[in-house]
Amino acid sequence: MNELAKALRDLDEDRVNELVDEKLAQKVSPIEIINDLNEGIVAVGELYASGQYFLTELMFSGEIMQGLMAKLEPFIAAKGAEGKIIGTVVIGTVSGDIHDIGKNIVVNLLRSHRFKVIDLGVDVPAEKFVEMVQTSGAKVVGLSALLNSTYPEMKNVVEAFKEAGLRDQVKVIIGGTVVSEAVREFTGADAYATDAVKGIEYCKSIYQAEE
Numbered sequence: 001m002n003e004l005a006k007a008l009r010d011l012d013e014d015r016v017n018e019l020v021d022e023k024l025a026q027k028v029s030p031i032e033i034i035n036d037l038n039e040g041i042v043a044v045g046e047l048y049a050s051g052q053y054f055l056t057e058l059m060f061s062g063e064i065m066q067g068l069m070a071k072l073e074p075f076i077a078a079k080g081a082e083g084k085i086i087g088t089v090v091i092g093t094v095s096g097d098i099h100d101i102g103k104n105i106v107v108n109l110l111r112s113h114r115f116k117v118i119d120l121g122v123d124v125p126a127e128k129f130v131e132m133v134q135t136s137g138a139k140v141v142g143l144s145a146l147l148n149s150t151y152p153e154m155k156n157v158v159e160a161f162k163e164a165g166l167r168d169q170v171k172v173i174i175g176g177t178v179v180s181e182a183v184r185e186f187t188g189a190d191a192y193a194t195d196a197v198k199g200i201e202y203c204k205s206i207y208q209a210e211e
């Protein structure tokens with residue numbers, strides 16, 4: 001494990017910030033920094049799952065990550081938000097789930113890649129996704145999910161698009177640590193991504209296919 005991931009795993013906030021500042025000064029890309037941080041946060045999750053960390057530590061790791069995201073955001077946004085908008089993406093964390101750090105990274109990256117993003121936040125009911133697609137005409141919807149318990153809810157959102165008669169007008173991509181090809185198949189989504197960059201590539205491919 002790299003030093004930055006270790007510092008985050010150990011919840012050493014000062015050291016984590018020091019290392020991130022050093023990397024930014026060395027012009028390391030924010031995506032590379034996020035990948036390193038991910039390794040550390042996954043380790044925090046494992047320590048929580050094995051009973052060595054408690055909810056307090058889980059919450060603290062989230063706070064450290066949010067602070068870091070605020071620091072990294074301008075570097076992501078600065079990358080190239082100029083030019084014609086490629087298309088609109090509706091995104092949110094599904095009902096029952098309040099994790100949003102990863103979703104917010106996807107939102108920032110999409111915006112820096114010239115997408116208009118309608119971010120519905122967390123714990124979003126299926127009807128809200130449908131309503132926003134209806135009103136915005138977005139051709140891609142991103143569902144974020146970090147809990148196994150959200151599988152039926154992701155399926156529910158896809159079903160809601162079918163019921164609204166919108167399923168063939170919108171592509172659904174699911175994202176987060178718990179998604180996989182098997183989950184994509186179960187939910188009826190069109191694609192899945194366990195990292196933000198893959199998600200952005202997918203959104204681009206949908207709008208570029210239209211041109």
Ligand code: B12
Pocket residue numbers: 038041042043044045046048049055058059060061062065091096097098099100101102103105106141142143144145146147148149173174175176177178193194195196197198199200
């Ligand atoms: C921080 C954290 C929290 C924070 C969240 C703060 C916040 N504002 O988000 C708090 C403390 C609130 C929290 C609460 C809980 N948590 Co929690 N949490 C985590 C932790 C440690 C890190 C998550 C994170 O931010 N990762 C960093 C980001 C950058 O990564 P990411 O989210 O995966 O996002 C990346 C990709 O997945 C992808 N992506 C994400 N979304 C999307 C969407 C789209 C469209 C696309 C394309 C891509 C994409 O792009 C991102 C960048 O590459 C994880 C551990 C883990 N392994 O994930 C546990 C974890 C997710 N939590 C867990 C649990 C159990 C809980 C609680 C139930 C605990 C409890 N007893 O209350 C609650 C649930 C609350 C709820 N109803 O949602 C479990 C889930 C187990 C499971 N698989 O079901 C985990 C895995 C920990 C563990 N190993 O046990 N948690």
